[in-house]
Amino acid sequence: MEPETNETSYRYSKNNLNDTDSKKEFAESAETAETAADSESYAPDANVSDSPAAEPAVYSAPESVADPALLKTYENAHKIFTTLFDEIGKVIVGQQEVVEQVMIALLCNGHALLESNPGLGKTLTISTISKVVDLSFNRIQCTPDLMPADITGTTIVEEHGGDKKFRFEHGPVFANIVLADEINRASPKTQSALLEAMQEKQVTVAGHTYPLDKPFFVLATQNPIEQEGTYPLPEAQLDRFLLKILVPYPDYKEELEIVNRYTAQSSPATSRGISKDTLVSLQKLTKDVPIAEDLKTRTIQLVIKTRDGGAIEYGASPRASIAIILAAKARALIHGRNYVAEEDVIAISYPVLRHRIILSFEAERSGVTPDDAIEDLLIDAGFLKPKPQENESSGLRAKLPFGAKK
Amino acid sequence: MKNEQNRGIILDLEIFTRKMDSVIRRYRTIYDLLEFLAIALITLLIAVFFNLDDIFKLIPLTEPYVGLSPDIPFFSITYETIFMFFIVCLFSLLILELTEKNVKRIYKLFKKAPPQRKKSQDIVEDTYPELKDRLKTAYDHRNADPNNFIITELKTSVSSDVEGVSTSDLIDRKRVGYSLAAIVVAGLFLGFIFFTGFTGPFSPGDIYDRFPNGTITQPPLDENTSSNNSSSIPTEAPPIAAEPGVDIDVTLPPGAGTGPGDMLEGAENNFTPSTPYPPESLSSHHFYDTLPAGYEDIIKDYFKKLAENS
Numbered sequence: 001m002e003p004e005t006n007e008t009s010y011r012y013s014k015n016n017l018n019d020t021d022s023k024k025e026f027a028e029s030a031e032t033a034e035t036a037a038d039s040e041s042y043a044p045d046a047n048v049s050d051s052p053a054a055e056p057a058v059y060s061a062p063e064s065v066a067d068p069a070l071l072k073t074y075e076n077a078h079k080i081f082t083t084l085f086d087e088i089g090k091v092i093v094g095q096q097e098v099v100e101q102v103m104i105a106l107l108c109n110g111h112a113l114l115e116s117n118p119g120l121g122k123t124l125t126i127s128t129i130s131k132v133v134d135l136s137f138n139r140i141q142c143t144p145d146l147m148p149a150d151i152t153g154t155t156i157v158e159e160h161g162g163d164k165k166f167r168f169e170h171g172p173v174f175a176n177i178v179l180a181d182e183i184n185r186a187s188p189k190t191q192s193a194l195l196e197a198m199q200e201k202q203v204t205v206a207g208h209t210y211p212l213d214k215p216f217f218v219l220a221t222q223n224p225i226e227q228e229g230t231y232p233l234p235e236a237q238l239d240r241f242l243l244k245i246l247v248p249y250p251d252y253k254e255e256l257e258i259v260n261r262y263t264a265q266s267s268p269a270t271s272r273g274i275s276k277d278t279l280v281s282l283q284k285l286t287k288d289v290p291i292a293e294d295l296k297t298r299t300i301q302l303v304i305k306t307r308d309g310g311a312i313e314y315g316a317s318p319r320a321s322i323a324i325i326l327a328a329k330a331r332a333l334i335h336g337r338n339y340v341a342e343e344d345v346i347a348i349s350y351p352v353l354r355h356r357i358i359l360s361f362e363a364e365r366s367g368v369t370p371d372d373a374i375e376d377l378l379i380d381a382g383f384l385k386p387k388p389q390e391n392e393s394s395g396l397r398a399k400l401p402f403g404a405k406k
Numbered sequence: 407m408k409n410e411q412n413r414g415i416i417l418d419l420e421i422f423t424r425k426m427d428s429v430i431r432r433y434r435t436i437y438d439l440l441e442f443l444a445i446a447l448i449t450l451l452i453a454v455f456f457n458l459d460d461i462f463k464l465i466p467l468t469e470p471y472v473g474l475s476p477d478i479p480f481f482s483i484t485y486e487t488i489f490m491f492f493i494v495c496l497f498s499l500l501i502l503e504l505t506e507k508n509v510k511r512i513y514k515l516f517k518k519a520p521p522q523r524k525k526s527q528d529i530v531e532d533t534y535p536e537l538k539d540r541l542k543t544a545y546d547h548r549n550a551d552p553n554n555f556i557i558t559e560l561k562t563s564v565s566s567d568v569e570g571v572s573t574s575d576l577i578d579r580k581r582v583g584y585s586l587a588a589i590v591v592a593g594l595f596l597g598f599i600f601f602t603g604f605t606g607p608f609s610p611g612d613i614y615d616r617f618p619n620g621t622i623t624q625p626p627l628d629e630n631t632s633s634n635n636s637s638s639i640p641t642e643a644p645p646i647a648a649e650p651g652v653d654i655d656v657t658l659p660p661g662a663g664t665g666p667g668d669m670l671e672g673a674e675n676n677f678t679p680s681t682p683y684p685p686e687s688l689s690s691h692h693f694y695d696t697l698p699a700g701y702e703d704i705i706k707d708y709f710k711k712l713a714e715n716s
Contacts, residue, residue, distance in 0.1 A: 292546050
């Protein structure tokens with residue numbers, strides 16, 4: 001987990017709603033409201049006449065009770081996430097950001113693509129998360145000869161007491177979490193079969209449509225260094241992935257810990273962290289986390305900026321705006337905040353945008369990476385401050401060839 | 407009861423935001439006034455140092471008023487000082503207006519002031535990091551469904567936290583400090599000039615004297631070049647411009663004209679030295695470069711015959 005930068009963030013301070021002081025405050029506020037209503041009648045003055053303050057001030061929804069199960073999950077959210085990350089941490093050393101981003105994808109009901117060099121624990125991370133979360137898990141090892149039916153399932157003839165009838169044999173895609181290992185080694189035909197499952201959450205075999213279990217996640221891995229015998233995922237399919245997560249190399253301490261853990265007699269094991277129902281509740285809660293209009297506007301402007309040209313040949317679709325906002329909400333929930341902070345948008349912009357933008361030839365030739373381009377966009381959109389050392393001799397502008405429009 | 411609580415929170419947030427808008431607007435007026443005063447004093451300092459009030463003597467419209475004072479009881483001020491203050495104020499306003507930020511402010515003086523709510527919330531959030539992103543989120547969602555306990559919790563905590571916001575913390579001390587420093591420094595220099603009478607090396611009148619009709623006056627000739635000093639009589643050949651392709655007969659009949667040779671003998675004659683030719687006038691390069699063949703001999707013959715005759 002990333003260290004909490006905002007020390008003042010609210011960590012599920014449910015007591016605010018229940019303690020005596022809060023009740024007293026509420027009562028006082030109500031009195032103030034009535035007094036102010038009498039004296040000012042909420043008449044918008046000249047200064048605020050065209051501000052949102054001029055909207056009807058009082059919400060007149062009928063009194064109802066919030067979903068108690070959801071409230072309970074929210075109250076325990078901090079404990080749930082702590083347990084979850086602790087359990088995963090028993091097996092996975094370091095990689096907090098990767099684990100967090102996979103969890104964000106699960107909370108957003110989205111798919112994730114993990115990319116790294118071999119041996120960095122992509123598959124282990126995903127299988128561990130699926131074990132910790134009480135969800136059914138299937139693994140598909142993608143190879144060039146893998147057929148669509150190997151994923152979706154096939155209809156077989158079954159004989160019962162002399163009667164023959166067709167029966168659909170479910171493929172490995174019928175699980176809550178599907179690990180598509182080395183997805184770029186599967187043929188485009190097979191990748192397309194996965195596409196329908198990812199987007200529509202259903203599969204169609206022999207004219208019959210079979211809905212998939214809910215929740216359904218495809219967590220795919222790919223190796224960036226192997227080019228022979230691979231079929232790079234088409235842009236349309238890449239866009240289906242909520243996040244593209246880069247798995248970094250561990251540092252010395254982490255690698256030492258990995259060696260110590262995996263050279264001992266007993267292998268690390270995990271236990272169930274959260275149930276399927278809890279996960280569904282957390283998914284609902286994620287959507288309820290509020291985000292300021294200003295931040296939302298700036299996020300959309302950030303995505304629109306990807307279409308302005310320069311280092312980026314093709315920008316991100318509106319799906320990217322939805323993904324950033326939703327993933328930022330999930331990140332806020334994981335970090336124990338009841339609001340989306342700017343840092344959430346910054347952190348989530350990289351995994352959401354890096355596979356949705358296509359760099360120009362000049363930029364690629366100059367060694368610009370998608371993350372460089374995203375960082376520059378974040379600076380342009382006012383999310384990040386320009387780095388002090390970023391001058392003529394460094395940064396994206398320096399990498400771009402002379403005359404390339406930024 | 408739940409609606410009552412929610413209503414109270416909404417009102418708290420709205421009252422707070424309205425209050426902050428008002429405070430920030432007031433502070434902005436103070437910044438504007440201080441910046442205007444600082445620019446005006448600096449401009450006035452420059453104007454006084456270079457005696458720019460002299461310029462009114464040169465303007466036909468204001469010239470009759472120079473040195474006069476309007477009839478104001480118990481107070482004496484000359485018209486040129488009033489004019490100068492007026493110009494300084496205009497200039498200061500112009501400078502303020504040229505700044506993009508202040509163009510908006512001046513625009514707002516004449517148009518309906520746009521709401522500063524977002525800006526004031528940004529300032530509050532910047533001053534109080536514990537409210538960062540929370541205040542705006544809570545305010546934007548103040549009318550959200552009270553059953554959304556995440557938003558309700560946020561609103562409750564924010565409405566409680568904003569009670570600790572002190573409006574005096576929101577003032578931009580650095581900006582005020584810079585303006586005050588500029589005012590003090592300019593004021594001190596003005597005081598120094600006022601008490602010592604120390605001013606710049608020239609005034610607009612001096613510049614005007616140098617450019618009476620928009621052209622540079624020819625500098626007066628010094629004594630060495632005056633007409634009374636015979637040693638300064640130019641003896642060089644007068645400039646001759648030869649036009650390419652045009653034959654000019656420059657031969658002089660021997661004995662025609664008088665020359666400085668008579669003077670050298672001390673005899674009286676009616677030779678009148680010519681006035682010095684304007685130093686800015688130069689001989690044409692054609693004289694040296696494209697002197698037609700044969701001309702040099704003609705010139706030499708001329709001087710030989712002139713010498714023989716004398």
